Amino acid sequence: MTSLPQPTGDDRSKGPDARLAAARRELGRRKAEVRAARRRVRRLRRARLRRRPAALAVAVGRAGLAVLGTAAFVAGLVMLVRGDSQAADMLSAAAAFWALAVMLRRTGR
Numbered sequence: 001m002t003s004l005p006q007p008t009g010d011d012r013s014k015g016p017d018a019r020l021a022a023a024r025r026e027l028g029r030r031k032a033e034v035r036a037a038r039r040r041v042r043r044l045r046r047a048r049l050r051r052r053p054a055a056l057a058v059a060v061g062r063a064g065l066a067v068l069g070t071a072a073f074v075a076g077l078v079m080l081v082r083g084d085s086q087a088a089d090m091l092s093a094a095a096a097f098w099a100l101a102v103m104l105r106r107t108g109r
Contacts, residue, residue: 062104069097 076090 058104062101065097065101065104069094069101072097 072090072094076087076094079087079090
């Protein structure tokens with residue numbers, strides 16, 4: 001904190017009571033600033049705590065989509081090697097899962 005303002009020639013002529021009243025006003029103003037700053041800190045802390053579960057859900061969802069995409073891709077490759085007619089659909093599903101995972105990463109910031 002900074003110190004109280006130095007008295008000027010005006011303040012000295014007013015006497016000690018006026019200087020004391022001015023110092024009390026300054027103290028009250030600074031206490032109000034501290035209270036406002038503490039309210040801002042509490043509000044920001046609460047907002048951060050509210051965002052944390054959402055960020056966790058996005059991260060888990062993104063990882064789940066990536067795993068599903070990988071599993072669908074592997075299954076699609078196996079189906080392709082075996083000559084299954086649904087292999088193209090499975091590979092398309094894998095691409096869709098991966099695309100969703102990328103989109104979640106971009107919008108989940």
